[in-house]
Amino acid sequence: MSVQSPISSVNDFVVRFANVNGSGSASANELFARSILRHGVPVSPRNIFPSNIQGLPTWYEVRVTEAGHLGARGGVDLMVAMNPQTWDKDVASIEPGGYLFYDSTKPMPTSKFRSDITVIGVPLTAITNSTYTDPRQRQLFKNIIYLGALCALLDMDPKLIEQLIGEQYKSKEKLLSSNIHALHLGRDWALQNLKCPIGLQVKKSDKVGDRIFMEGNSAAALGAVYGGATVCAWYPITPSSSVAEAFTSHCKKLRHDPETGKAKYAIVQGEDELASIGIVIGASWNGARAFTATSGPGISLMTEFIGLSYFAEIPAVIMNIQRAGPSTGMPTRTQQCDIIACAYASHGDTKHILLFPEDPAEAFEFAAQSFDLADRLQTMIFLMLDLDIGMNHRLCRPLKWDDARQYDRGKVMTAAMLDEPGRDFGRYLDVDGDGIPYRTYPGTHPTKGSFFTRGTSRDRYARYSEEGAIYADNMQRLVRKFETAQDMVPRPLQANAAKPTKYGVIYFGSTSPAMDEAIGLLEARGHQLDRMRIRAFPFHSSVASFIADHDFVYVVEQNRDAQLRQLIVNENGIDPVRLVPILHYDGTPITARFIANAIGDHQDHLKVTPLRKAVS
Amino acid sequence: MTYIAKPKFHHPGLKKNELGYTHRDYEGKISTLCAGCGHDSITASIIEACYELSIEPHRVAKISGIGCSSKTPDYFLGNSHGFNSVHGRMPSVLTGANLANRDLIYLGVSGDGDSASIGFGQFAHSIRRGVNMTYIVENNGVYGLTKGQFSATADRGSKSKKGVTNTDNAIDLVAIALQLGASFVARSFSGDKSQLVPLIAAAIRHKGASFIDVISPCIAFNNHAGSTKSFDYVREHNDAVNRLDVLTGRDPITVDYAPGTVQVVEQHDGTRLALRKIDADYDANDRLAAMTFLQKHAAKGQVVTGLLYVDPDAEDLHAHLDTVETPLNTLEGKDLCPGSAALEKINASLR
Numbered sequence: 012m013s014v015q016s017p018i019s020s021v022n023d024f025v026v027r028f029a030n031v032n033g034s035g036s037a038s039a040n041e042l043f044a045r046s047i048l049r050h051g052v053p054v055s056p057r058n059i060f061p062s063n064i065q066g067l068p069t070w071y072e073v074r075v076t077e078a079g080h081l082g083a084r085g086g087v088d089l090m091v092a093m094n095p096q097t098w099d100k101d102v103a104s105i106e107p108g109g110y111l112f113y114d115s116t117k118p119m120p121t122s123k124f125r126s127d128i129t130v131i132g133v134p135l136t137a138i139t140n141s142t143y144t145d146p147r148q149r150q151l152f153k154n155i156i157y158l159g160a161l162c163a164l165l166d167m168d169p170k171l172i173e174q175l176i177g178e179q180y181k182s183k184e185k186l187l188s189s190n191i192h193a194l195h196l197g198r199d200w201a202l203q204n205l206k207c208p209i210g211l212q213v214k215k216s217d218k219v220g221d222r223i224f225m226e227g228n229s230a231a232a233l234g235a236v237y238g239g240a241t242v243c244a245w246y247p248i249t250p251s252s253s254v255a256e257a258f259t260s261h262c263k264k265l266r267h268d269p270e271t272g273k274a275k276y277a278i279v280q281g282e283d284e285l286a287s288i289g290i291v292i293g294a295s296w297n298g299a300r301a302f303t304a305t306s307g308p309g310i311s312l313m314t315e316f317i318g319l320s321y322f323a324e325i326p327a328v329i330m331n332i333q334r335a336g337p338s339t340g341m342p343t344r345t346q347q348c349d350i351i352a353c354a355y356a357s358h359g360d361t362k363h364i365l366l367f368p369e370d371p372a373e374a375f376e377f378a379a380q381s382f383d384l385a386d387r388l389q390t391m392i393f394l395m396l397d398l399d400i401g402m403n404h405r406l407c408r409p410l411k412w413d414d415a416r417q418y419d420r421g422k423v424m425t426a427a428m429l430d431e432p433g434r435d436f437g438r439y440l441d442v443d444g445d446g447i448p449y450r451t452y453p454g455t456h457p458t459k460g461s462f463f464t465r466g467t468s469r470d471r472y473a474r475y476s477e478e479g480a481i482y483a484d485n486m487q488r489l490v491r492k493f494e495t496a497q498d499m500v501p502r503p504l505q506a507n508a509a510k511p512t513k514y515g516v517i518y519f520g521s522t523s524p525a526m527d528e529a530i531g532l533l534e535a536r537g538h539q540l541d542r543m544r545i546r547a548f549p550f551h552s553s554v555a556s557f558i559a560d561h562d563f564v565y566v567v568e569q570n571r572d573a574q575l576r577q578l579i580v581n582e583n584g585i586d587p588v589r590l591v592p593i594l595h596y597d598g599t600p601i602t603a604r605f606i607a608n609a610i611g612d613h614q615d616h617l618k619v620t621p622l623r624k625a626v627s
Numbered sequence: 628m629t630y631i632a633k634p635k636f637h638h639p640g641l642k643k644n645e646l647g648y649t650h651r652d653y654e655g656k657i658s659t660l661c662a663g664c665g666h667d668s669i670t671a672s673i674i675e676a677c678y679e680l681s682i683e684p685h686r687v688a689k690i691s692g693i694g695c696s697s698k699t700p701d702y703f704l705g706n707s708h709g710f711n712s713v714h715g716r717m718p719s720v721l722t723g724a725n726l727a728n729r730d731l732i733y734l735g736v737s738g739d740g741d742s743a744s745i746g747f748g749q750f751a752h753s754i755r756r757g758v759n760m761t762y763i764v765e766n767n768g769v770y771g772l773t774k775g776q777f778s779a780t781a782d783r784g785s786k787s788k789k790g791v792t793n794t795d796n797a798i799d800l801v802a803i804a805l806q807l808g809a810s811f812v813a814r815s816f817s818g819d820k821s822q823l824v825p826l827i828a829a830a831i832r833h834k835g836a837s838f839i840d841v842i843s844p845c846i847a848f849n850n851h852a853g854s855t856k857s858f859d860y861v862r863e864h865n866d867a868v869n870r871l872d873v874l875t876g877r878d879p880i881t882v883d884y885a886p887g888t889v890q891v892v893e894q895h896d897g898t899r900l901a902l903r904k905i906d907a908d909y910d911a912n913d914r915l916a917a918m919t920f921l922q923k924h925a926a927k928g929q930v931v932t933g934l935l936y937v938d939p940d941a942e943d944l945h946a947h948l949d950t951v952e953t954p955l956n957t958l959e960g961k962d963l964c965p966g967s968a969a970l971e972k973i974n975a976s977l978r
Contacts, residue, residue: 223974224977237970239959241726241727241958241963242723242726242955244719265965266963268951271951271952273950273951274948274949274950275958276950277944277945277950278948279722279944282748282749282751282752283748285716285749286719286722286749287719288719289713289716289718289719289749290720290722290726292712292720293710293712293721293723293724293727294955294956295727297723297727297728297956299726299955299956301727319712409974410970410973410974412964412966412967412970452708452728452956453707453724453728453731454708454728454731455685456685457685457706458706461685461705461707461708461709462709463700463710464708464709465710466712467711
C-alpha cells in the first residue's frame with residue numbers, strides 16, 4: 012500500500028461523531044459545532060439518527076467550511092468513533108489520509124485499523140473513571156473530555172468553548188465549573204500525550220458575520236408566532252414534532268398577556284392527525300389563524316379534510332416536514348417526496364398551494380406569509396420543509412420583521428359592510444373577478460351574512476345544489492382563484508451563469524446549499540448553468556419562460572419519481588424531454604459532489620465529437 | 628326540500644321571548660328528511676330550547692358531521708353559521724371553532740354512525756378535553772342515508788328491516804361519556820319533547836362538555852317489530868330517572884314541583900336545574916352511581932332517560948389552557964406579533 016500523507020487542511024474538513032443514541036453526546040457535539048462558529052468559521056452540522064430512543068447508533072457530522080458551503084459534503088476527514096457497534100463501517104468511511112479518534116482504554120487489535128489513516132487513541136474511559144464515580148457523570152463528562160481533546164488536536168481556542176459553556180450554564184455554577192474542569196482534563200491529556208495539533212486545524216476567521224444558527228422547525232414555529240397563529244393542533248410525528256414544541260416554547264415567552272398572564276394562543280395535542288387538521292379547520296372557519304405540523308403519513312391521513320378546505324374554501328396552514336416514504340419509510344431520513352401528494356391532495360379535482368423554503372430564515376418568512384396567503388386565498392397552504400432543514404442547525408441570515416407590516420385577513424365581510432345599502436353577500440360569489448369570494452365569521456350579524464358551510468356542491472349563495480352548471484361554475488372559479496395565487500406566492504429566484512449557456516437547472520428547498528456549491532464544481536469542469544430556485548406552487552410564468560430559454564433544464568430533487576418535474580410537465584404543458592431529472596433519494600441530504608457528478612457526466616456525454624472529425 | 632323557500636310571514640300575535648324574538652326567528656330551512664323522522668322532533672326541541680333561553684340566534688355555531696342527523700343544522704337557527712363538515716369529525720371541527728371564539732354557543736349535532744363508528748375517537752377525545760359544547764347524538768341505531776345498515780349503537784339481537792339479526796355488541800355512548808368525564812350527561816327520546824327541551828336548555832347553559840343521547844326512531848329503516856330503537860319499543864322500555872326544569876336567575880324560585888323529591892343543582896352561570904325525581908334514589912351529582920344505575924337498568928332491558936349526571940363546577944378546555952378572555956379570533960397584529968425588537972433579541976441568542 013502506498014504511503015498516504017495525512018490530510019492537511021485549515022477550516023475546511025468534515026468531522027463525524029459516531030455515538031450511541033441516548034448517551035448524552037448530542038449536547039457535547041453541538042457545543043463543538045458552536046465553538047467553531049465562535050472562531051468565525053462557518054459550520055454545517057447534521058444529525059444522522061435512527062428511529063429509536065436509546066441504544067442504536069447515531070451520528071453527528073460537522074462540516075467545517077470557511078468557504079461557507081452549508082450542504083452536506085460527503086466523506087469524513089476525522090472520525091470520532093465512540094460506538095463499538097459501528098466501528099468497522101465508521102473506520103471504513105474515513106477518507107484516505109484522514110484521522111481516527113477513539114477511546115484507547117481497551118487495546119484494539121491492529122486489524123481493526125487502517126494503515127492509510129492517522130489513529131489517535133485517548134483513554135477516555137480510564138480518565139473518566141479515575142475522576143468520576145457517579146455512572147451518569149461518567150457518561151456525560153466523557154463527552155466533554157473528548158471535546159477537550161479535540162480542542163487541543165484541532166488547535167481550537169479553549170476560551171471560546173469555556174465562554175459557550177458559561178452561557179449554557181449561566182445560573183448553574185456547579186455544572187459550569189465541572190464542565191470546564193472536564194474540558195481541560197481532556198485538553199491537558201491530549202497536549203501532554205499527543206502530537207498537537209494534527210493536520211486539520213481551526214483558525215480564527217471572520218466568515219460568520221451576523222448570521223444566526225437555528226433549526227428550521229423552530230424558525231417555522233417562530234414564523235407562526237409572528238404571523239399571528241393563535242391555534243395549533245398537532246399529533247407527534249418525526250420529524251415535525253419539534254415545530255409544535257418550539258411553537259409552545261416561543262408562545263410561552265412571547266404570547267402571554269403581561270397583565271393577566273393568560274395565553275393568547277391555544278395548543279392542542281390531537282388524538283391523531285385527523286383531529287389535528289379538524290381543529291385547525293374549525294378554528295380557521297371561525298376566524299382564527301391556525302396551523303398544524305406533520306409529516307408524510309400525517310398528510311395521508313389529513314387528505315379528506317384537505318379536500319374540504321379546498322372546496323369549502325377554509326383557510327388553513329399545514330407545515331409538512333418531509334421524511335423518506337412511502338408508508339413508514341425511513342422516519343428519520345430526509346427527502347422531498349410529498350410534492351405530488353400535497354399538490355393534489357384529496358379526492359376529486361383539487362390543487363393546493365405549496366411553499367418551498369430553502370433554510371430557517373426563509374422558513375420563518377414563509378411561515379408568517381402562509382397565514383396571509385391562507386386568509387387571502389381562503390384555502391390550504393402547505394409549508395414544505397424537510398428533515399434536513401427542520402431538524403438541523405443551519406447557519407442563515409438573521410430573521411427580520413417590518414413593524415409596519417399588517418396582517419392581510421383577506422376578504423372578510425363585517426357587520427357594517429353587510430348593512431351597507433345594496434350590498435349583496437354570496438359566500439361563493441366572485442365579485443372581483445379574481446375567483447376569491449367574501450366570507451363572514453360566525454356570529455357577525457343578527458340577520459345577515461350567515462351561511463351553511465358544507466363539503467357538498469352549492470350555488471354562489473351557499474345553497475345546496477347538484478345542478479351540473481352550478482357545480483361547474485364553482486369549479487371554474489376555483490381554477491381562477493388558483494391562477495390569482497400564482498402572482499401572490501413567492502416568485503422563483505434566478506441566477507445566470509458567468510458565461511452564456513444553453514443549459515439551466517431548477518431546484519428547490521433544502522437542495523439549495525448543495526446546488527450553490529455544485530455550480531462552482533461544475534464551472535471547474537467547464538460546465539456553465541443558469542439557475543432557477545422555485546419557491547412556490549402554482550408556478551410563476553417565469554418558470555415556463557426559463558425552460559423555453561434553454562435547450563434543456565436539469566431538475567434536481569430529493570425523491571425517486573422526479574415529482575417536481577412531473578408537476579412542471581403537468582401544469583405547464585412542458586415537453587418532458589426538455590427536463591432532465593437529477594434524483595437523490597437514499598435518505599441522506601443531497602451533496603454538491605452528487606449534483607456535480609450527475610450533471611457533469613450528463614454534460615460530458617453531450618460533447619460528441621463531430622462525425623467528420625472522428626473519421627478524418 | 629331546501630330549495631323551496633319557507634314562507635316568512637307569521638301571525639302578528641306570535642309570542643316573543645325576552646329579546647323580542649319569536650319562535651320563527653329560531654327556525655331554519657324546510658327539512659328534507661322523511662316525514663315523521665325523529666330527527667325533526669329533535670330539531671323542534673332545539674328551536675324551543677333556544678327560544679326559551681332567549682339566545683341571540685346568530686350567536687350559535689351549529690356544527691355537524693355527515694348523515695341524516697348531520698343535515699339537520701340547516702333546519703334550525705337559520706341566522707346562525709352552520710358547518711356540515713366531514714363524517715365523524717364534528718368534534719374536532721367544533722373544538723377548533725370553540726378555541727377560536729369562546730363567546731359563541733357551540734351546538735354539535737351528530738348521529739350514531741357519525742359518533743359511535745367512524746367518529747368514535749373524536750367523540751371520546753372532545754369529551755375528555757371538556758370542550759364547552761352541547762353534543763347531541765340523534766341515535767336511531769341505523770344508517771339511514773345509505774338505506775338501513777346497522778350502526779354500532781344497535782342492540783345485539785335486534786333485527787333490521789330486512790330481517791337480519793345484529794350479532795355485535797352495542798356501544799352505549801352515555802356510558803362512555805360518563806366514563807370519559809363529560810360534565811353533563813343525559814339521555815332522552817325524540818318523542819318526549821317535555822323531557823328533551825329542558826335537557827337541551829340545561830346543556831346549553833352548562834359550561835363544559837354536555838352530552839345528550841337522543842333516541843330517535845328511523846321511520847324508514849328502524850321502526851319495525853324486532854328493532855330496539857322503534858317508537859313502540861322505546862315507549863315501552865323508557866325509564867325516566869327525573870324530569871327537569873331549567874330556572875334562569877330571573878325566574879322566581881318557586882316551581883310547580885311534581886310529587887317525589889326534588890334535587891336542585893345550581894350551575895356556574897346561575898341557572899338552577901330542578902330535577903323532579905321519579906326514582907327517589909337517583910343522585911345526579913354522583914358519577915359512579917350513575918354508571919352503576921345505567922348498567923343495572925340496561926341489564927334489565929330498560930332505557931334510562933333524564934339527566935343522569937351533572938357537575939355544576941366543571942371547567943372547560945379554555946380554563947385548562949388558561950386562554951385570555953378575549954376571543955382569539957378578535958386578537959390583532961398588535962396583540963399577537965412580538966415585533967422587530969423582540970426578534971433582534973432572538974437573533975442575538977442564536978449566535
